[in-house]
Amino acid sequence: MIDNSFIEFWSKKYDDSDVGSDEEDYREILKKVSQEVNQQGTITKSTFFLILNWKAPRVKGIIKNRCFHEYEEGIKKAIEAPDEQKLQILDELYGIGIPIASTILHFIYPSTFPIMDVRVTEVLHHFGYLKAKTRSRSNYVEFRRIILSMSQCFRCTLREIDRALFAYHKIVLGSKLKACTKH
DSSP, X not given: OOOHHHHHHHHHHTTSTTTOOOHHHHHHHHHHHHHHXXXXXXXXXXXXXXXXXXXXXXXXXXXXXGGHHHHXXXXXXXXXXXXXXHHHHHHTSTTOHHHHHHHHHHXXXXXXXXXXXXXXXXXXXXXXXXXXXXXXXXXXXXXXHHHHHHHHHHTOOHHHHHHHHHHHIIIIIHHHHHHHHTO
């Protein structure tokens, strides 16, 4: 069961060098995004690539580097759109997908848009909070509702929940899943 104690215990484990240990990078990106969105209404190319590198470095090879203006305009459009349209706008950009789209939104809106990560969804599925582990637009609505509800109920940030679920997966659940697939 996921509760306050679970979040508190596992969130601290995230800082172990073999688990996450990227909090400094996370905070730097959060600060840059906040400054850029407040000043320009979007994010710069360098910050966009910082986000990609932080979330999924392999995606950088898919992104159209020379067409950054398309991503910049898409991000600006998402910022101006109602909440229920933001994810779709970003997901429709070439090479982005739900995990990256939710990460961009999280850095812009850290208290209202959780990052839909494979490890986090697997933990929520494991504990019975999610019916499906698929990271899709349709599943993001339920995923977001669950994470926001936990945040409110446990009085913690989306980042603390993300850190806790990620660490639990990396240390406990990931090992169990690997053991099950070997048989």
